[in-house]
Amino acid sequence: MTYPAASSDRPAAFSGANRVIDLRSDTVTRPSQGMYDAIASAAVGDDVYGDDPTVNALEAKAADLMGKEAAVLFASGTQSNLAAVMAHCGRGEEFIIGTGYHIVTYEAMGTAVLGSVAAYSIPTNDVGEIPLDAIKGAVKLPDPHFPVTRLLSLENTHNGMPLSMDYMAKATAVVREAGLNTHLDGARVMNAAVALGVQPAEVGAYFDTVSVCLSKGLGSPVGSVLVGSADLIAKARRIRKMLGGAMRQAGVIAACGLYALENNIDRLAEDHLHASQLADGLAGLNVDGLDVVACNTNMVFVDLSDALVARLPSALLERGVQISGRSSRIRLVAHLDVSADDVDKVVSAFGDACSA
Numbered sequence: 001m002t003y004p005a006a007s008s009d010r011p012a013a014f015s016g017a018n019r020v021i022d023l024r025s026d027t028v029t030r031p032s033q034g035m036y037d038a039i040a041s042a043a044v045g046d047d048v049y050g051d052d053p054t055v056n057a058l059e060a061k062a063a064d065l066m067g068k069e070a071a072v073l074f075a076s077g078t079q080s081n082l083a084a085v086m087a088h089c090g091r092g093e094e095f096i097i098g099t100g101y102h103i104v105t106y107e108a109m110g111t112a113v114l115g116s117v118a119a120y121s122i123p124t125n126d127v128g129e130i131p132l133d134a135i136k137g138a139v140k141l142p143d144p145h146f147p148v149t150r151l152l153s154l155e156n157t158h159n160g161m162p163l164s165m166d167y168m169a170k171a172t173a174v175v176r177e178a179g180l181n182t183h184l185d186g187a188r189v190m191n192a193a194v195a196l197g198v199q200p201a202e203v204g205a206y207f208d209t210v211s212v213c214l215s216k217g218l219g220s221p222v223g224s225v226l227v228g229s230a231d232l233i234a235k236a237r238r239i240r241k242m243l244g245g246a247m248r249q250a251g252v253i254a255a256c257g258l259y260a261l262e263n264n265i266d267r268l269a270e271d272h273l274h275a276s277q278l279a280d281g282l283a284g285l286n287v288d289g290l291d292v293v294a295c296n297t298n299m300v301f302v303d304l305s306d307a308l309v310a311r312l313p314s315a316l317l318e319r320g321v322q323i324s325g326r327s328s329r330i331r332l333v334a335h336l337d338v339s340a341d342d343v344d345k346v347v348s349a350f351g352d353a354c355s356a
């Protein structure tokens with residue numbers, strides 16, 4: 001089978017003169033040639049019958065990486081998080097979460113709508129942590145006035161910031177004492193592990209379940225995996241069916257995820273390096289109205305003046321660089337399809353666009 005010829009591991013369709021360097025998110029990556037080859041040679045079967053060897057291999061690999069008994073493949077991180085919260089919490093029960101964490105901000109509040117589970121959200125500090133005393137204070141006493149608090153849900157990385165091992169240890173210990181379970185929205189947990197210099201399983205050890213996105217920095221086109229104990233994953237698998245998320249020959253997707261877990265974890269360090277090169281380059285332009293405010297793992301945050309907000313996105317696009325537009329704080333994300341050369345091009349495009 002042939003695919004767009006590539007000089008390296010990049011399909012040719014995504015290189016060349018008209019190529020746009022897309023910094024909106026690490027979700028914009030396209031499958032590499034190696035990933036396409038993995039799809040082409042994937043053995044498949046009906047995963048609802050448990051017959052897809054590639055899905056089974058991906059789930060086993062993800063569980064092993066995160067130090068858990070079992071895993072289940074989902075179509076998205078949203079679905080994986082929802083199934084996890086529903087596996088931990090019953091109707092009318094609640095979970096503790098940080099205000100601004102993805103589950104309560106960007107997932108259409110599915111936990112309330114579909115799970116009848118209440119989110120008790122607590123403002124996070126400037127490194128993305130829910131303060132320990134606030135967590136402790138949020139666990140309800142056994143009293144008919146209150147919902148039953150079942151779960152603490154953390155997010156790592158949050159806005160690219162890795163939660164420290166020390167914080168995860170303390171926060172999960174606080175709630176475990178009170179009999180709660182713990183979930184990690186680890187959409188970018190591999191970025192966190194790489195940045196913290198630990199094995200993914202060392203992060204996984206703090207949590208009963210972890211949701212890991214394959215389609216962010218890891219470069220898969222689709223998919224997330226939820227890992228945990230055999231019991232919790234069996235519950236999540238039933239909920240996935242209920243949500244309409246059980247898939248048939250899902251090996252074509254799992255092949256990408258497996259390829260990503262085998263090839264694209266350690267290289268996240270390059271994305272982190274590229275993000276810091278980008279942050280340094282932009283700061284070095286010394287443009288009025290453009291302030292680099294943070295660089296966290298693969299993300300750079302930049303504050304723009306009103307004048308720049310209005311014209312920068314289109315001026316950059318004319319120069320082959322795409323950013324998320326129309327906000328005074330922009331997020332620029334490094335990923336698999338952004339090279340060190342691209343970072344240089346982006347910095348000069350910003351320089352040109354700002355002075356034009």
Ligand SMILES: *Cc1c(COP(=O)(O)O)cnc(C)c1O
Pocket residue numbers: 075076077078079081102103155157185187188213215216224
């Ligand atoms: C992307 C993301 C998710 C899941 O998003 P999907 O688009 O549904 O895969 C969950 N949590 C965080 C922190 C994310 O960044």
